[in-house]
Amino acid sequence: xxxxxxxxxxxxxxxxxxxLMYAGVGASDSSAGLGGFEDEEGRPQRPEGGxxxxxxxxxxxxxxxxxxxxxxKALVLMSIAGGVYSAMAWAGKKSARKTxxx
Amino acid sequence: MSNTNRTxxxxxxxxxxxxLITMDPHFSGLAIHEWLSLAAAAxxxxxxxxxxxxxxxxTKRIFGKGLNGARINYILNWLLFIDGVLIMLSGxxxxxxxxxxxxxTLPMNFAWxxxxxxxxxxxxxxxxxxxxxxxxxxxxxxxRVFFGGGKQQSGAMAKQEA
Numbered sequence: 001x002x003x004x005x006x007x008x009x010x011x012x013x014x015x016x017x018x019x020l021m022y023a024g025v026g027a028s029d030s031s032a033g034l035g036g037f038e039d040e041e042g043r044p045q046r047p048e049g050g051x052x053x054x055x056x057x058x059x060x061x062x063x064x065x066x067x068x069x070x071x072x073k074a075l076v077l078m079s080i081a082g083g084v085y086s087a088m089a090w091a092g093k094k095s096a097r098k099t100x101x102x
Numbered sequence: 103m104s105n106t107n108r109t110x111x112x113x114x115x116x117x118x119x120x121x122l123i124t125m126d127p128h129f130s131g132l133a134i135h136e137w138l139s140l141a142a143a144a145x146x147x148x149x150x151x152x153x154x155x156x157x158x159x160x161t162k163r164i165f166g167k168g169l170n171g172a173r174i175n176y177i178l179n180w181l182l183f184i185d186g187v188l189i190m191l192s193g194x195x196x197x198x199x200x201x202x203x204x205x206x207t208l209p210m211n212f213a214w215x216x217x218x219x220x221x222x223x224x225x226x227x228x229x230x231x232x233x234x235x236x237x238x239x240x241x242x243x244x245x246r247v248f249f250g251g252g253k254q255q256s257g258a259m260a261k262q263e264a
Binding site: 003006007010011013014017018021022025028029068069070071073074075077078079080081082083085086089 | 121122123125126127128129147150151154183184187188190191211213214217223226227228229230231233234235237
């Protein structure tokens with residue numbers, strides 16, 4: 001029962017955040033006149049043929065486990081972010097040690 | 103080695119693998135990218151449930167004195183959660199495989215596509231920081247689970263208790 005309540009809390013928070021974002025995107029689109037595909041009556045539509053992705057996204061639906069370039073990019077970016085944090089934490093500890101020395 | 107820590111480690115390894123695979127739709131294909139992301143979202147809920155006591159404790163003490171590292175960790179976790187919600191929401195809004203397979207078609211909007219890319223790129227940085235902040239726990243738990251450190255420690259703990 002407690003787990004169900006916790007799941008509910010997580011989902012409610014996610015829905016609140018998602019709702020705010022949805023409202024934000026809707027508001028920015030209506031003010032900038034961006035984005036949607038609309039029919040003659042102004043109802044939103046998907047583009048004909050479903051080809052909504054940018055050009056470089058061709059072949060996404062094909063799959064087949066090609067060269068995982070973005071996986072490597074992701075690992076490199078995460079390593080850099082983690083490395084920067086670790087370096088900052090290490091420098092912070094070092095300076096704290098120096099100031100605590102007599 | 104508690105069962106919770108063991109479960110957390112296996113769950114986190116699975117989640118990390120899913121995160122990497124979903125980061126490259128070219129590699130996995132769009133259908134796997136979308137279905138795996140939905141499954142990963144459910145796994146994130148399990149990940150949060152396993153850390154629930156820490157979340158509740160930190161939420162109560164967030165404005166207390168000290169706890170600088172924990173406070174940064176807490177804020178970073180919130181950023182990761184918000185970014186995750188944005189990735190999922192924008193992904194659902196531009197879904198071309200999972201939602202249509204369920205008979206749901208949503209209106210398309212280029213803003214969601216851009217948000218999906220931006221939030222995914224941002225998640226790499228936040229995830230890198232998240233992993234770095236928990237690196238000691240990851241290494242320690244990994245060693246205990248896979249190299250038997252847990253048995254030694256539980257033996258030592260039993261001796262202490264005796």
